[in-house]
Ligand SMILES: *[C@@H]1O[C@H](CO)[C@@H](O)[C@H](O)[C@H]1NC(C)=O
């Protein structure tokens with residue numbers, strides 16, 4: 453009986469302590485720095501814990517720091533409301549000692565970057581956390597073109613463009629020719645901010661055309677200097693100008709020459725073989741005749757003439 457009373461007291465006291473809304477009992481544990489990628493889903497991870505007992509969430513609010521209007525709000529007994537369908541709570545369980553209260557941003561935009569507040573009220577206490585989000589965007593595969601577009605001749609002045617859009621923060625564009633020479637210093641880079649707060653890069657490289665250097669490559673790098681994508685461009689020379697050509701063309705001509713040499717050698721070999729065989733059989737034949745004529749006893753003069761005829 454004493455034991456039971458003591459147990460009752462214990463349960464009561466802990467409930468009481470937690471219900472006293474001692475903030476230290478209920479706490480939000482969030483990842484304070486978050487990174488999102490444009491167009492993808494971003495999860496701002498947070499969990500609510502109560503050290504001593506099971507709690508029930510009375511209300512949960514996620515909002516932009518410094519703004520009153522919640523992006524999403526859950527309150528007990530009411531329907532969840534959100535300002536945009538992109539903003540969601542992942543958890544559907546509202547009681548426990550460790551509750552996931554993460555905030556999901558779908559199709560992350562550049563403008564989602566900033567500070568967020570998570571405000572939690574439970575039957576056992578409340579807490580608040582500030583979370584920051586940075587959003588980066590990957591550049592699309594660069595697109596290339598040239599002016600003039602085609603019928604280029606040796607020594608012509610040609611400008612090649614390499615444009616990469618949809619990235620953030622500002623990246624770089626590097627230029628290389630077919631043997632890997634770095635032409636980045638000779639190129640000119642400009643950037644333009646688009647409506648959705650992303651950056652488009654425009655790079656322009658002007659050169660004196662040479663028909664032995666027809667392939668140019670540009671690669672787009674993020675602000676950490678990591679390559680995100682690259683593209684290759686082949687200058688369209690006037691047809692007869694393509695002598696030395698690209699490495700690919702070189703390989704093709706080499707292959708054609710090799711095949712021709714082999715076929716040529718085979719034909720010559722066969723011809724020689726046929727000639728030798730003919731010559732041999734002829735010699736055997738006349739030799740045979742010689743013998744027969746001699747045996748019959750014809751004059752040497754006659755066999756000589758016959759030989760000539762053959
Ligand atoms: C790249 O941008 C330049 C300058 O705006 C433009 O002249 C060129 O046509 C663009 N090239 C491609 C492939 O979009």
Ligand SMILES: *[C@@H]1O[C@H](CO)[C@@H](O)[C@H](O)[C@H]1NC(C)=O
Nearest residue numbers: 624626627633634635636637
């Ligand atoms: C190419 O040149 C640029 C500008 O000088 C430099 O930043 C870059 O590191 C070089 N890239 C390579 C692969 O050498």
